[in-house]
Amino acid sequence: MIRKKICLLGAFAVGKSSLVRRFVHSEYDDRYMTTVGVKVEKKECQVGDHQVSLVIWDLHGEDRWQEVRASYLRGTAGALLVADGTRIESLEVMAQLRKRLLEQNPDAHVVTLVNKMDREADFAITADEWRARVDWGPVVFTSARTGHGVEDAFQSLANHW
Amino acid sequence: MGDSPIQPDESRHGSEPPETGDARKDSQEGALNGPQGLSENDRWEMLHDLLVGPEEARIQELEQVPRAPRAKDVGDVLAEATRRSAQEGPELAEALAPTIEQGLMSSARKNPDDLAEAIYPVLGPAIRRSIQATLSAAVETLNVTLENSFSPKGLRWRMQAWRTGRPFAEVVLLHSLAYRVEQVFWIHKETSVLLSDVSGVEDSLRDPELISGMLAAIQDFVQDSFAGADEGALEQIEVSGFRVLMAQGPKAVLAVLVRGIPPESLSQNMHETLESLHRSFADELQEFDGDVGRFERAIPDLQGLLGQGAKVSEPGGTKKGQWLIAAVALVAVLLFAVDWIQDRNMNSKRSAALMALQEAPGYSVQGQVGDGDHQTWTGFRDPLAEPWSEVCAHSTEELDVDIQWTPFVSLEPEMVQRRAEYMLQPPFGVTLTTEHGSLTLEGEASSGWVHRALARASAVPGIGRVDASGLVDIDRRAIETHARSLDGLTLPFGAGAGRLDRGQPVVQARLSALKTLDERVQEYGGGLLRLHLRATLGRMDDFERGLSDRRLVEVQKALGRLGLGATVVEVLPAPESDDSRSPLSGVRIEIDTLLPKP
């Protein structure tokens, strides 16, 4: 069994916590996480013939004013970078967080998500433009609301191990 | 856009309190409303000073530049400029961040207490409030419980309270104090990934991976907030009625979840275990890549930390002791209190029931699944164990648990004793004791019981040795006594007579006594009566010597007519010498009883 710490990185309200909730469906009591500012969840993925257990760290609650702390990234084997398709500024935040992650953790794997695909009509730029603007790799379009692409996103991260 | 700004220099973040890197918090309403509940700006005054300090330094720098604006001018516009800049984008925050951080860092280095203090007022009152609330709730519930406890145990404790002049509640707490290490987690320090874990109680509600993640996050929070490096590492925290003890190593952390109050030695053991794990897994820890299968070998070491502790010993009489007890009792009340808030009544009842079952002979709870509402407990129950109602104060309905017992044979000493009594059914007059695998029977019993008991005793599970040396078989004793009383009897013949007069009362009586003895031996089962016949001669009747053979035949015939089922008859030659002359002339019978040994 492989266990990996992963985290979610992205601007405020892009849907990080919603994505985790959608993926994990965990009922775990999060009282302590509120104090600590991080919520830890877990999900097991099947990769080929083995199990990968993802220990998912998500900044809890309103992370608007929360700093992404070094300890949050420390030991992280991979991350989901999340942007909100309707907010172009979330792209820049995502790019900077990615840089920061790779500085601290050069071997980390990332999967890039553009979320809120259910509101594609309201997208700031078209899906193709999103693809073009994300210059470090492929993009997975997701919707935490409908569940579209969510499994795929997490799974493609787990596939690295 | 209000997203967290990106800090260019992350090497410093490890020692920053949350949020302090955000320069806009001074200027924006609600800037301190983080999830930590840091809503009271005034509490951050000290921190504010730390933030503004470096700005002033920067202003002084500007002043030294030729033709630079005067400090006053800058000061007048700085606040407004900052506010506007923050609305437009993160540039100013980014520009200021390194300086602010530096100021903060050096300030924190000079006087780390300032930081701790700045955060403390926010945490302090919340903690105090919750303790107060839980304390009063616990005392109330405790009182109710106490008032209603009239079990024999409760009465005994009442007596003790009365004798020692100590509050009853205190006595109860003393008797109830115990600890149990329920789970052990071995966590990789860098990645906070759970390497291996063991559990003493099955509990699907507590996922070890989540718990270890949570512990790591708490640990990070404390270290980030209060100090750098390892200095601030937590050794102990309390979470929902549990204590978590942690031992820090260079590569890994050991955490144990304890219910109750653990002894000092537990933490010692943890450090020793952790050191030895670091030695045994040096390479694996160094190369750790998420493959936790390589750490399964550690399970026995981790299991070494599981277990539970005895109750705190009986209270002593000294003043100092009393204070100590009062202190311990207070801690216990606090523990109870935390328990209560978290688990409410139901869970405490359930834990009490689990504890009781754990202690009750013949019960072993193996699994506990379900949620706060309804649970299913599985385990083993010896059919001879006390019924549930004797063990637990609450019925399964009250606890809302389904119980699935698998019957088993317990080898706990109480159960061995009980099983031996059940299987052997000792009659009145026999005492049965079991100790260390041996069974001792003492007293008197019928041969039937003795035979059955001895056949069964060594088949009692948990019994390897049977000592029946003190056990008397009363039937055997009776036969032996009876035989002894008849041994050497003579069947008399009239002077010169060759025929046995079976009508003579003494002959009749003696023959029927022999018949009875034979019957008793038959009843005993497998026994044998051996009769040795010898002719005896009266003093005067020399001529009777010639009658001896005839008389022996007569007696043999008479015995034959009795139909003795367990008897063999042997004829001994008549003695030659005169010494053997007896007052009676006839045939003397000596008796041997051969009874089988059980």
Ligand SMILES: Nc1nc2c(ncn2[C@@H]2O[C@H](COP(=O)(O)OP(=O)(O)O)[C@@H](O)[C@H]2O)c(=O)[nH]1
């Ligand atoms: N329409 C839509 N709304 C979403 C989606 N994901 C999240 N949201 C909404 O976006 C807001 C922020 O979500 P949250 O998960 O808290 O974002 P976080 O701050 O990144 O953790 C919430 O109101 C969500 O309901 C999505 O896929 N589609």
Ligand SMILES: [Mg+2]
């Ligand atoms: Mg969130």
